[in-house]
Amino acid sequence: GELPITKEMFPDIKLDMFFFVSITTIIMAWTNLFPARKYTKYISWDILITIACAFAISKAMVNSGVADSVAKFIIGLSDDYGPHVLLAMVFIITNLFTELITNNAAAALAFPLALSISAQLGVSPTPFFVVICMAASASFSTPIGYQTNLIVQGIGNYKFTDFVRIGLPLNIITFLISIILIPLIWNF
Incomplete structure (x- = not known):
């Protein structure tokens, strides 16, 4: 800008x-x-390269039509349930990405999908974008999704399962709060 x-x-x-x-x-x-x-x-070159690749993949998803095809598939799964269920699905997909790759890369991959879903539904993309921000920032369940988690794992000698045991409830709480409040603040 x-x-x-x-x-x-x-x-x-x-x-x-x-x-x-x-x-x-x-x-x-x-x-x-x-x-x-x-x-x-x-x-941190590995993180920078991961983010750059995610942006490239995101652009390729849009240009190739993959984002539209995946969006149609996801909409087809929840056709009768409306945008709230789709918002939840976008949260889950983004959150799964962010547990495995950086939050920036997860957001970059989820963005074209959310944009395509909102366009096909004819609703505002804003709640979908906000849910992507929340889901991409909620990397609690694995040590590999966020750099600080890796640092804490190393220093504290935590196991992968420790992150799942403590982080999964945090992810669920973030999910519930996001899915309830985001549509109330940012209308479809």
């Missing part, structure tokens, strides 16, 4: 956020204000 401050300062010039950040980064690296070699060792 656009930077709000640029609209006020330069109303005739449109600066894209990505463009602005890219130019700023290049200037900082070029003037040695940000010595890139010093900081690249802190980049």
Whole structure:
């Protein structure tokens, strides 16, 4: 999106956020204000690559029509139950993704599916997007879905089953609260 401050300062010039950040980064690296070699060792490349691949897969899902086909299938499973059941299904799918991959990648994969479901139902996509945010952030049941879980597992010598035993009830609570409150706040 656009930077709000640029609209006020330069109303005739449109600066894209990505463009602005890219130019700023290049200037900082070029003037040695940000010595890139010093900081690249802190980049978690495996997570960055996972997220990038998820965005690519997400785009491919949209372009190939897979998102629409999967959405039709999911709608067919719950045809008689309305958008609330579909919202619950999107939560479950996103939450399963987030327990196995990063939350950003899970959201990127679930987004085109939710967009397609809402478009085919003719309802607002907003509740679906909010439920994706909640489900992607609820990585409680496995240590592999979120970096902090891995750190805690290593330090505390926790087993995989410990995460399932404690995390699954948290996932269920998050699911119930989300499915009840999100449609009340953001209408279909």
